[in-house]
Amino acid sequence: MQPSSPHLAAERLAAFDENPLSAGELAHLAVCAECRTEYEAVVEVVAMAGALGAQLPSPDAPRLVEFDAILAGVGRSEAALAGASWATGEENAAATRHVQRPGADTPAAKAPRRVVAPRWRQAAAALLLVSGGAVLGRVTSLAAPIGASVALAGAGSDARRASATPVSLAARPFADETYGSVEQATIALNEAQREYERASLWLASNDTTMRDPEVFRARLAALDQMMEASRVALRDAPQDPVLNHYYLAAYSAREATLQALSSALPVDKIIERY
């Protein structure tokens, strides 16, 4: 018996499980060997794909990444989140032995926790907001160098004053601050990070310029460049807390910006590229 209607399209047959064939299509399939072969073949492909998903991977397959590299990456994240408290050689060594933040022996620290707290990420995003803003020329009136944000971090208790008088902060030389110890610098850094967090929350609710997708796109492009530069620097100094801090802050800011860009676009738009 010869088919009385045109052959079924390949994509139509490929939709066999989503859009059941109509009576007419079934009738055609019944008499058309060519379409029947196509149908059986596409069903076979789908079955093979399903089998692939159920297939257990070979335990002998070479690993994509070694555990030590993962551990170092996790350690970098933790180091930055702990306010660069692994700055000493001894603590760096401890970081590679045991990925645990200082004070993790306390009962509170032993409780399950988010390794990356959202509030820290917001703080990190705020850090990049300052440095990214310098890149984008959004704070050009201050003539601030890109290192201003780091100077802010190092300013410690001066940070609050600095936020009220940004011009003096911008004029502060990058390496002008001195600290008596690593601990003192760490305390200053943590204090500054809390200040970033407050600024970030304030900006989130008060900065109306942030609704412009072009601003987000420009920032994303700048953040990509900053991440790439940090990545290159980290190849030479993978344990450097400042470089790690920059990298993680840029990464967090990029994620936050992508989310903000999504919310700024019309509901029928999706981000495919920027």
Added chain:
Amino acid sequence: METDAAIVRRAIDGDERAMRLLWNQHAPHVDAVVRRLAGDPDLAEDIAQEVWIQIFRALPSWRGDAKFSTWIHRVAINRTLNALRSVKRLAATETVIEEDSAVVEQDAERRMLAQSIDEAARQLSPGARTVFLLHDVEGYTHEEIAAELGITAGGSKSQLFKARAKLRRLLAPLVEQRRGHDGAARHFADGYGESYGGTYAAQ
């Protein structure tokens, strides 16, 4: 034997041995997911570390209501997709699949099912490959895919059907071989007949 929950708890607390244990147990599976979704071996190596870091970071979100292997599989897929997005490999999600008449070469080594499908899937556009792998290999629904990739469920279906049609062409030799060897065609014909009132099975 220590339970998954106990190992995860120790890993969350920063116990390196527990983390290594989790990695030893699940790396083959996670690596397979990353390799498959990345499509490119170099790219897979590039993003694997980030995926694992994200998995360790996400450990506290495992509530124990699903098997840990199921959870880590899901997280691995999600983080791999995120990583792929960040390297802009999914930019052309809705693009039309380019036509080509290439057929996957068959030789003794490439007759392995997984390798053949992976190889053929690499010839799809990034978006179509991802939709195909998520739906037909990983078992995601179109709604889940849409949410994951930021596309519509209809777009996901469209990509899937195009991907399947192209894969059918690319995998033609393998399909013929399998049908000839194990009678799979009969199996599916029977299944089809059951689903549609026996119309086809009666032929």
